[in-house]
Amino acid sequence: MNGNGMDEILKPISPLSSRKSRGREERKDSLRELIIYVNQKLDFFGYPAPLNFFDSKDDNSVKKIVECMLSLLQDHQREFGVREELDDRHRRLQSDYDMACLSNKGLKGKIEVNEREINKLTLRLIKMEDELKDEWEMHKLTRDELAKTKSNLQYTKTQAAHDVKKREMEYTRFREKMQKLLNDSYRKAKIGLQIVNPAPKPSKRLSNASNIEHGLPIKTGASEAEEEESPVDAEMFKQIVADAEAREKELLQENSKLRKLLFDVQNHISTFIESQAEHEATIDSALIDLQV
Secondary structure, eight states: OOHHHHHHHHSOOOHHHHHHHHHHHHHHHHHHHHHHHHHHHHHHTTOSOOOOSSOTTOHHHHHHHHHHHHHHHHHHHHHHHHHHHHHHHHHHHHHHHHHHHHHHHHHHHHHHHHHHHHHHHHHHHHHHHHHHHHHHHHHHHHHHHHHHHHHHHHHHHHHHHHHHHHHHHHHHHHHHHHHHHHHHHHHHHOOOOOOSSOOSOOOHHHHHHHHHHTTOOOOOHHHHHHHHHOHHHHHHHHHHHHHHHHHHHHHHHHHHHHHHHHHHHHHHHHHHHHHHHHHHHHHHHHHHHHHO
C-alpha cells in the first residue's frame, strides 16, 4: 500500500461525510424493507411475485416487473371504470335521495295537515254526538209531553163534551121547568099576553091561533076581563120570560166561547204535532247521515 493509500485510510473522516454515509445506509435498509413489504402484498393479492428490483440484468425479473406493472395498470383502469360507475350511481342515488327527502317533507306536511283536520273532525264529531244526545233527550221529553198533551186534550175534549151535554141537559130541563111553571101560572092566574101599542084588533080566531102557537092559553071573554084585572101577574110573566131569554143567551155565549176555545186548542195541538213531526223527521235524517 503506497503513502497516498495510507493517507486515505488514515485521513480523518469528517462529520458531514459520515452523516451522508449513514443516511445512504438507512435508505438502503428502508428500501429493502419496502421491497419486502411490496412483494408480500403482491403475493397476497395474486400478482407475480417476488420481484427482484436489484438484479435488472435478469430477463425474468424484468418480465415479472413488466407483467406486474401491466396488471397494476389494468386493475387501475378497471377500478377507474368501476369508480366512475359507482360515482354515477352515487349521483343518481343522491338525486333520488334528495327527491325522496323533498317528497317526504311534502308528505310530512300533508300528514300534519291531515292530522289537524282529523283532530278537528274528531272534536266536531264529539260535539255533534253530544248535541245529538241532547236533541234525543229533548225529543224524548217532547214526545212524552206530546203524549201527555194528547191525553190531556182527549180528556179535555171528553170533559168539554160532557160539560156541553150537561149544560144542554140543564138548559133543556130549565126550559121544561120554565114551561111547566109558565103553564102552571097560566092555569092559576089565567093571564094572557098584553100587546103594547096594539095594532088593529085582529079577529078572535087569529088571536087564539097565535096563543096556541106560543103555547099560551086561548083567550076567552072571561080571560080577557081577568087579564085587565091582573097587571101584576103580567109584569111577573114578562120578567120570567126576560130572565129565561137572558139565561138562554148567556148559555149560548158560554157554549160559543167553549167551542171557540176547543177549536183554538185543537189548532194549537195540531200545529204542535206537525212541528214535532217535522223535528222528528229532521233528527231521523241527521241520524241516517251520521250513520252513513
